[in-house]
Amino acid sequence: xxxxxxxxxxxxxxxxxxxxxxxxxxxxRLKHPERTLKVTLPVELDSGEVxxxxxxxxxxxxxxxPFKGGVRYHPTVSQREVEALAGWMTWKTALVDLxxxxxxxxxxxxxxxxxxxxxESLTRRYTEGIxxxxxxxxxxxxxxxxxxxxxxxxxxxTFSMYExxxxxxxxxxxxxxxxxxxxxxxxxxxxxxxxxxRLFDYLDRDLSDATVAIxxxxxxxxxxxxxxxxxxxxxxxxSDVSGAAYDPDGLDVGALTxxxxxxxxxxxxxxxxxxxxxxxxxxxxxxxxxDDPELIGNDELLTLDVDVLxxxxxxxxxxxxxxxxxxxxxxxxxxxxxxxxxxxxxxTERDVQVVPDILANAGxxxxxxxxWVQNAQEFSWPLETVNAELERRIGTAxxxxxxxxxxxxxxxxxxxxxxxxxxxxxSAHEYRGLFP
Ligand code: NAD
Numbered sequence: 001x002x003x004x005x006x007x008x009x010x011x012x013x014x015x016x017x018x019x020x021x022x023x024x025x026x027x028x029r030l031k032h033p034e035r036t037l038k039v040t041l042p043v044e045l046d047s048g049e050v051x052x053x054x055x056x057x058x059x060x061x062x063x064x065x066p067f068k069g070g071v072r073y074h075p076t077v078s079q080r081e082v083e084a085l086a087g088w089m090t091w092k093t094a095l096v097d098l099x100x101x102x103x104x105x106x107x108x109x110x111x112x113x114x115x116x117x118x119x120e121s122l123t124r125r126y127t128e129g130i131x132x133x134x135x136x137x138x139x140x141x142x143x144x145x146x147x148x149x150x151x152x153x154x155x156x157x158t159f160s161m162y163e164x165x166x167x168x169x170x171x172x173x174x175x176x177x178x179x180x181x182x183x184x185x186x187x188x189x190x191x192x193x194x195x196x197x198r199l200f201d202y203l204d205r206d207l208s209d210a211t212v213a214i215x216x217x218x219x220x221x222x223x224x225x226x227x228x229x230x231x232x233x234x235x236x237x238x239s240d241v242s243g244a245a246y247d248p249d250g251l252d253v254g255a256l257t258x259x260x261x262x263x264x265x266x267x268x269x270x271x272x273x274x275x276x277x278x279x280x281x282x283x284x285x286x287x288x289x290x291d292d293p294e295l296i297g298n299d300e301l302l303t304l305d306v307d308v309l310x311x312x313x314x315x316x317x318x319x320x321x322x323x324x325x326x327x328x329x330x331x332x333x334x335x336x337x338x339x340x341x342x343x344x345x346x347x348t349e350r351d352v353q354v355v356p357d358i359l360a361n362a363g364x365x366x367x368x369x370x371x372w373v374q375n376a377q378e379f380s381w382p383l384e385t386v387n388a389e390l391e392r393r394i395g396t397a398x399x400x401x402x403x404x405x406x407x408x409x410x411x412x413x414x415x416x417x418x419x420x421x422x423x424x425x426x427s428a429h430e431y432r433g434l435f436p
Contacts, residue, residue: 005084005085005315006081008316008341009084012341012344013027015344015414016414019415020418020419020422020423021423022422022426026426030061033086033087034060036057036058040052040053040129041054041055041126041129042125043118043121053109055105055106055126056079056105057139058086058104060101061102063432064094064099064424065101066140068089068098068103069086069103070085070104070141070173070364071105071126071141072105072107072146073106073119074108074110074314077107082104082106085336086104087102089102089103091358091421092362094420094424094425095362095417095421095424096359097396097397099369100365105126107126120154123151124154127154128158131158131159134170135159136167136169136376140169140172140372142364142365143173143219149185152174152180153175153178155171156168156178172184174371179371180371181367181370182386183386184364185219187363187390188219188220188224188364189363190224191366191394192332192334192360192361192363193223193230194363194394194395194398195394196228196308196355199330199353202402203353205307210234210307210308211234212233212234213301213304214237214239214334215239215244215301215310215311215317215335215338216239216312216334217239217240218312220335221238221310221312224310224334225257226253226254235253236250236304237251237293237304238251238256238266240313241298242265242267242268243265243270243296243297243298245266245293246295246296249292255274255289255291270294298313299322302317304328305327306327308331309328309330310331310332311334311338315335315336315337315338318343320343322343323346330352331347331352332354333360333361335357336361337357339354348412354412354413356417356418358417359398359417362394366389366394367386370390400420401417404419
């Protein structure tokens, strides 16, 4: 069960149901996605080969508003994974009180083996495949693993070509030039940093004394690292698929970011092979990094003796097998579904505070919503307005989760977040009634 993300999501719902005020019939309804489309995607690659890919779009629940959720390109994408991720989007949008339902899409592929042209062809073919499902008022895709503003631009362009006019609002996470919002790229990492700071305040602990390990140094992990470092925390380890860099005195997040942005791997960084040193950096630090990391494995990173562990890569990494070795007292789930239910039970027993994914990584969808609103208004807001609204919204969701946790004396923060999300979604279903 632990290996199946959809079963994991259902088990999380069951755990919360015990404490949630939700009708049994409605709860049963909430366990099933509304629909999932599977598309076959033949693409002629730059190499001349025609390769057939498989993609999905799952629309999980729309009781509270249009479907919303990212698109992921990864070899481990499957229908079950996409459906689990679409379910998590449903609970996330409800918890942070956005007028959206939940969806998710994905293509089974290894982006590292594809050229930029290949990725464009694949994205356009996928968009054609799902275009009857998506739209500004029906279902709005966004970036997820291995997709980015460029991917969103291709989706927007392909959709617009069929519509005969520009429809920027069909996706969020777009480039600024196409109606994207300032603050979207770093929004998820910013949200992770905000909830970590709020949790430390709640626990009466000082973040400036804290050590942090982050699995995954992609969009979310790198932005969270930078902002937590700014907040005074010490980032002692981070990783990508190649391995993890660990320095108990703290990593030089700026140097590592430059290296990764220039196409470098964490493994090369740990070995001292830096990809680039910008002129700007030369001027500040003489181009010299101030850390001296060793290379460790991704599994070892999860069990380091740190205050905060932030899984920011893939799901199912904290399991019954390794949870006994996890030493962090706080886990902030930047990735979706990183903790299995079996591991969760052990963490609850051990009083490890886990900020659940549907709260911890909600910054991305909050700012996606702000982008969508600006597009609808045909108006743009400055970065300060976007960041202030992100902080207000994720802060409110955090406070409501804590209030629920304390007042109902719930076993953990995930149960608190899920009871709120399930009650809100169930209430929308009850008001709307059962069609026909
Ligand atoms: P990304 O592709 O930018 O980065 C992913 C990182 O994880 C990379 O460093 C990659 O090398 C690493 N990685 C991949 N597989 C790994 C493995 N098996 N072990 C260790 N490291 C591995 O993706 P991202 O956008 O940063 O997303 C990371 C997580 O955050 C995902 O779970 C995603 O669903 C979630 N998330 C992302 C957003 C967003 O706005 N991008 C929003 C909410 C949640």
